Structures are given as C-alpha cells and as structure tokens.
Amino acid sequence: MGAAWIVYxxxxxxxxxxxxxxxxxxxxxxVTPIVLxxxxxxxxxxxxQAYTIGYAxxxxxxxxxxxxxxxxxxxxxADPAAAAKQQVDIGVVFKSGEVDVYFDPSRQSAxxxxxxxQTVLGQYxxxxxxxxxxxxxxxxxxxxxxxxxxHPLSSPVQxxxxxxxxxxxxxxxxxxxxxxxxxxxxxxxxxxxxxxxLESLLLTPAPRSRVLIGKIAAVTSISLIAAVAAIGSMFLxxxxxxxxxxxxxxxxxxxxxxxxxxxxxxxxxxxxxxxxTVALGTLAKSFRQGQAYVTPLYFITIFPASIILFIPDFxxxxxxxxxxxxxxxxxxxDAIVHNAVEWxxxxxxxxxxxxxxxxxxxxxxxxxxxxxLLTRS
Amino acid sequence: MAxxxxxxxxxxxxxxxxxxxxxxxxxxxGLLGPNGAGKTTTLRIICTLLSPDSGTVxxxxxxxxxxxxxxxxxxxxxxxxxxxxxxxxxxENIAYFAQLSEVPDRExxxxxxxxxxxxxMGSFADQRAESLSSGQRQxxxxxxxxxxxxQVLMFDEPTSNLDVLASREVREFMxxxxxxxxxxxxxxxxxxxxxxLCDRITILHEGRVVASGPTAEVRGNRRELEDAFLExxxxx
Numbered sequence: 001m002g003a004a005w006i007v008y009x010x011x012x013x014x015x016x017x018x019x020x021x022x023x024x025x026x027x028x029x030x031v032t033p034i035v036l037x038x039x040x041x042x043x044x045x046x047x048x049q050a051y052t053i054g055y056a057x058x059x060x061x062x063x064x065x066x067x068x069x070x071x072x073x074x075x076x077x078a079d080p081a082a083a084a085k086q087q088v089d090i091g092v093v094f095k096s097g098e099v100d101v102y103f104d105p106s107r108q109s110a111x112x113x114x115x116x117x118q119t120v121l122g123q124y125x126x127x128x129x130x131x132x133x134x135x136x137x138x139x140x141x142x143x144x145x146x147x148x149x150x151h152p153l154s155s156p157v158q159x160x161x162x163x164x165x166x167x168x169x170x171x172x173x174x175x176x177x178x179x180x181x182x183x184x185x186x187x188x189x190x191x192x193x194x195x196x197x198l199e200s201l202l203l204t205p206a207p208r209s210r211v212l213i214g215k216i217a218a219v220t221s222i223s224l225i226a227a228v229a230a231i232g233s234m235f236l237x238x239x240x241x242x243x244x245x246x247x248x249x250x251x252x253x254x255x256x257x258x259x260x261x262x263x264x265x266x267x268x269x270x271x272x273x274x275x276x277t278v279a280l281g282t283l284a285k286s287f288r289q290g291q292a293y294v295t296p297l298y299f300i301t302i303f304p305a306s307i308i309l310f311i312p313d314f315x316x317x318x319x320x321x322x323x324x325x326x327x328x329x330x331x332x333x334d335a336i337v338h339n340a341v342e343w344x345x346x347x348x349x350x351x352x353x354x355x356x357x358x359x360x361x362x363x364x365x366x367x368x369x370x371x372x373l374l375t376r377s
Numbered sequence: 378m379a380x381x382x383x384x385x386x387x388x389x390x391x392x393x394x395x396x397x398x399x400x401x402x403x404x405x406x407g408l409l410g411p412n413g414a415g416k417t418t419t420l421r422i423i424c425t426l427l428s429p430d431s432g433t434v435x436x437x438x439x440x441x442x443x444x445x446x447x448x449x450x451x452x453x454x455x456x457x458x459x460x461x462x463x464x465x466x467x468x469e470n471i472a473y474f475a476q477l478s479e480v481p482d483r484e485x486x487x488x489x490x491x492x493x494x495x496x497x498m499g500s501f502a503d504q505r506a507e508s509l510s511s512g513q514r515q516x517x518x519x520x521x522x523x524x525x526x527x528q529v530l531m532f533d534e535p536t537s538n539l540d541v542l543a544s545r546e547v548r549e550f551m552x553x554x555x556x557x558x559x560x561x562x563x564x565x566x567x568x569x570x571x572x573x574l575c576d577r578i579t580i581l582h583e584g585r586v587v588a589s590g591p592t593a594e595v596r597g598n599r600r601e602l603e604d605a606f607l608e609x610x611x612x613x
Contacts, residue, residue, distance in 0.1 A: 003477060014462060199456065200521065200522075205449045
C-alpha cells in the first residue's frame with residue numbers, strides 16, 4: 001500500500017472523528033438554507049408591505065383608489081414635511097396642479113414608498129391625459145407615438161435566477177471549500193507538531209513528499225464534502241422557494257453546462273486551497289498559531305467573489321482569468337448566466353489554478369522537508 | 378553503529394564539536410550528559426531527522442546522508458514526548474506506523490497483535506489514545522517504534538514523564554531488547570539508570586565527548602557514576 005494512501009486513510013479517519021470538522025460541515029449545510037430563507041422572507045415582505053403617506057390638501061379624484069391598490073396608506077398630517085421624518089414613510093402636500101413630496105432618502109422605507117408613489121402618479125397623469133384627449137375626440141395614442149414592445153430572449157424569471165446564482169454559488173463554493181478544510185489542514189500539520197507526533201511520523205521510511213500528498217488529498221476531500229453539503233442544501237432550499245411565473249419554470253435551477261464547470265473549478269480550488277493551508281499550517285507551531293496564519297486567507301479569497309456583487313456587468317479580458325479565485329468566479333458566472341463555456345477562459349483559469357496549486361504544493365514540501373520543521377518546535 | 382567526528386550548528390549555537398563513538402548489537406549503550414550537552418541532536422542526526430555539518434554516521438552499514446530511508450527502516454526511536462494520535466485507538470496508532478514502516482499487509486495483524494501481547498497492552502488496545510494514561514501512551518510509543526522489528530533501538534529520556542511503575546517497565550523492556558540482540562542506545566541524564574542498565578557509556582559535555590568506555594571503567598574507583606559524571610563536567 002502506498003505511503004500517500006496510508007496517510008490519506010488515517011487523516012480521513014481522524015478528520016471524521018473530529019467534532020470541529022463535523023460541526024463545520026453541518027453548519028455549512030444548515031446555514032445556507034437558513035440564509036436563503038431569510039432573504040426570501042425579507043424580499044416577500046418588502047414587496048407586499050404597506051407604506052404610509054402623511055398628506056395635507058385635497059386628494060385628486062380617483063388617486064386615493066390607485067394609492068390604496070398599491071399598498072400606500074393615506075393618513076392626514078398637519079405638517080407632512082415634519083411627519084416624513086419619523087411618523088410616516090413619506091409626506092405629501094396636494095396643491096392645485098402640483099404635488100410636493102417630502103421624504104428622507106436615508107430611510108429605505110421612504111425610498112420604496114417614494115418609488116411607488118412616482119409610479120402611481122405617472123399612471124394617474126397618463127390616465128387623466130388620455131381621458132382629456134378622448135373627451136375632445138382625439139386619439140390618446142398621440143401621447144405615445146413610438147410604442148415600446150419588449151421581446152426578452154430568455155425567461156425574465158430564469159435571468160433573475162441566473163443573476164442570483166452567479167453571485168451566490170461561487171461565493172458559497174469558495175467559502176465552503178476554504179472553511180471546510182480549514183480545521184483539517186491545521187490539525188494535520190500544526191496539530192501534529194503540537195501533539196508531538198510529527199517526529200515519529202518523519203522517522204518512518206515513508207518519503208515526506210508522499211506524506212504530504214496524503215495530507216493534502218485528505219484536506220481536499222473534506223473541503224469538497226463541505227462544498228457539496230452546502231451546495232446540495234442550497235439547491236434543496238431553492239427548490240422550496242417559488243418565484244413569480246408559470247408553474248414548472250418558477251424555481252431557481254442551475255444550467256446543465258454550469259454543473260461540470262462547477263465540479264472542475266471546485267476540484268482545482270480545493271487542491272489549491274488545501275496546499276496553501278497545509279503550507280501555512282506547516283509554518284505554525286500550534287493549532288492556535290495555524291488559525292492566525294490561515295484566517296486572513298479567507299478575506300483575501302472572498303474579495304474577488306465580491307467583485308461580481310459590486311460590478312455585476314464586469315466583463316474583463318482574458319488576462320484577468322490569470323488571477324486565481326477571480327477567474328473561478330468569472331468562469332462560473334459565464335457558465336451560469338450564458339449557459340455556455342468560453343473555452344479560452346476555462347483553459348486559462350485551469351492553468352492558473354493548477355499552477356497556484358503546484359506552487360503551493362512545492363512550498364509546502366520545502367517547508368515539510370527543512371530541518372527547521374523540528375528544531376523550531 | 379559508528380559515529381565519527383560529528384559536528385552540528387543550530388542557529389548560532391555550535392551544538393556538536395566532533396563527537397565519535399560506536400555501539401554494538403546486544404548491548405545497551407548510554408549517551409549521557411547534562412541538558413544542552415548535545416544528546417538529542419546526536420540522536421536526531423543518527424535517525425536522519427537532522428543532517429550533520431561534518432562527520433559521518435553509519436547505521437547497520439548504511440550512511441545517514443546517502444541512504445536515510447534505509448537507516449530509518451532499521452531504527453526505532455522512543456522519546457520523552459509520547460505524542461500519539463488521540464482520535465485513533467492504541468491498535469490503530471500502532472498499525473499506522475507499521476504500514477508506514479512497510480510491514481507487509483499479510484503480516485500486519487499478526488505483528489500488531491504480537492506487540493500488543495508482548496507489551497501487555499490488551500486491556501486498552503482498542504481504546505482511543507486520548508483516554509490513555511501516560512504509561513499506557515508510552516507503551517503505544519514503544520510499540521510503534523518496534524513494530525517493524527528494527528535492529529537499533531534508541532531511547533531518548535524515555536522515562537522522564539513516567540511514574541515509577543511505568544519507568545520500570547521501560548527499563549525492563551530495554552534489557553529484554555538487549556537480550557534479543559538489539560543495539561540499544563539510551564540517552565539520559567539519570568545516572569542511576571545509566572549505571573544499572575548500560576554496558577558502555579559516552580559522556581557528552583558542551584558538544585564534546587569527555588569520557589567513553591565500559592560503565593565500570595568510566596566510574597573508576599568513585600562511589601557512584603554520578604560522582605564521575607559531576608567530576609567530568611567540571612561541577613564537583
């Protein structure tokens with residue numbers, strides 16, 4: 001039996017008997033549906049919530065019906081401007097031929113109520129103008145000489161679903177791969193030194209490179225298990241959340257092209273992360289020190305995933321696909337949103353992530369074979 | 378085992394300054410010295426964990442520099458740091474090291490069972506190592522060091538963390554190993570143990586050999602070996 005396999009098997013047994021790792025994987029599987037459930041609840045509540053308008057003056061005929069139909073509740077206010085600061089969401093003063101609106105842009109409820117009011121007033125103005133023209137025997141169509149007719153090339157529901165997945169899925173994937181293997185990587189390196197088993201291990205005839213391969217493979221496996229648990233639970237939760245649209249197509253689903261891309265990218269990221277965390281763990285003298293070394297890695301790697309959130313239409317050239325993690329996020333986004341694989345991008349991403357993993361492995365091996373590994377302890 | 382003019386510097390500290398000695402099969406060879414004398418560094422070089430800056434070490438005909446893996450196949454090391462894998466049982470700990478030491482799969486079970494019986498570990502062999510006492514852990518450490526039946530056994534302060542009973546068992550095991558024809562290297566600063574167990578000794582002080590030979594010869598006409606030791610390291 002090869003030394004790498006012997007080490008791998010022993011590490012997996014130890015990891016699966018470690019409560020810290022099992023709790024991390026369990027939480028990964030549990031947290032994602034909870035977060036999605038909260039997001040869904042908040043979104044539903046925001047869309048259906050009623051907002052209050054404090055008003056003064058005479059409400060134009062018929063406008064109150066429109067406002068109530070869009071969940072805007074009218075309450076009289078002596079001073080709408082003052083009321084809009086706290087008591088109501090927005091304040092409105094109806095004058096002849098004019099509507100003054102008072103709202104605090106720092107309040108989200110005020111922004112939503114103001115947007116709804118603008119929409120309602122727009123519809124009211126259009127209806128009034130059309131009625132006036134009709135009474136004079138003029139076709140109201142002259143108000144809209146160019147009719148805009150939209151022809152969406154894909155389902156708007158599916159587009160919204162893809163946009164959501166293109167951010168959320170890479171984020172979950174990267175976070176779970178890193179956090180899933182975090183404890184195992186430190187335990188198999190710094191933990192080995194802290195428990196004083198490292199010297200005995202290095203006294204065996206097993207080549208250190210094989211020992212290292214076994215450890216990295218075990219950390220990679222547990223990272224992927226954590227990622228699969230998190231993503232599996234995410235899709236399970238998404239299957240329970242219905243979007244507006246015809247039944248059968250109103251659930252968030254992953255395109256068939258994105259699945260193999262996601263598996264390939266997850267494997268590359270997991271190997272790379274495992275090598276880096278094992279190398280950092282090898283540098284540490286204790287589990288606690290290992291945690292201090294590895295934790296900043298989380299923030300460094302999660303930053304590229306956030307770019308997609310802040311710049312949704314970020315379409316970089318091929319050179320950007322050389323940047324590890326950012327490339328993984330971009331390739332996944334392409335596959336999810338466009339349902340297609342951009343092969344040059346995927347090839348560059350593969351080379352970049354593979355090179356990162358190989359460099360990290362060599363760094364870990366160098367650290368693992370130097371005398372300082374023992375004399376520093 | 379032959380150690381010739383061994384030199385080693387760690388950081389700015391010259392730990393070994395050209396030490397030489399030889400140890401034979403069927404004897405307990407004592408490597409004595411105060412803390413910081415260079416005993417552990419010497420043992421680490423012998424078992425290939427460190428490389429010498431100068432000099433050579435030969436174990437059962439293999440040079441530690443040119444054939445480190447062959448050397449590791451032929452040695453077993455027991456130290457004061459009795460670290461074991463806490464989430465593995467005693468048996469799993471031993472089997473893991475047996476596999477890494479290239480014990481054939483078909484012999485694995487028999488060898489592990491035999492060593493468990495030899496060290497009287499049957500009552501706790503299947504318990505997780507995290508629940509074992511220091512003495513029981515030391516037995517696991519000894520078991521993993523001998524599971525591949527090495528020709529050379531090295532004990533580096535093996536009783537320093539043990540109670541009286543467990544220490545006696547370790548000493549008895551060293552004597553038994555000598556009886557089986559093994560070359561036993563015993564590094565210690567406990568002169569009483571050395572005097573009782575060692576056939577020959579080498580005393581190190583500040584990285585140099587200050588005395589070497591049969592135990593009785595080094596002690597000379599002094600009442601105890603400790604008196605000779607203190608005299609040689611310049612304390613008496």
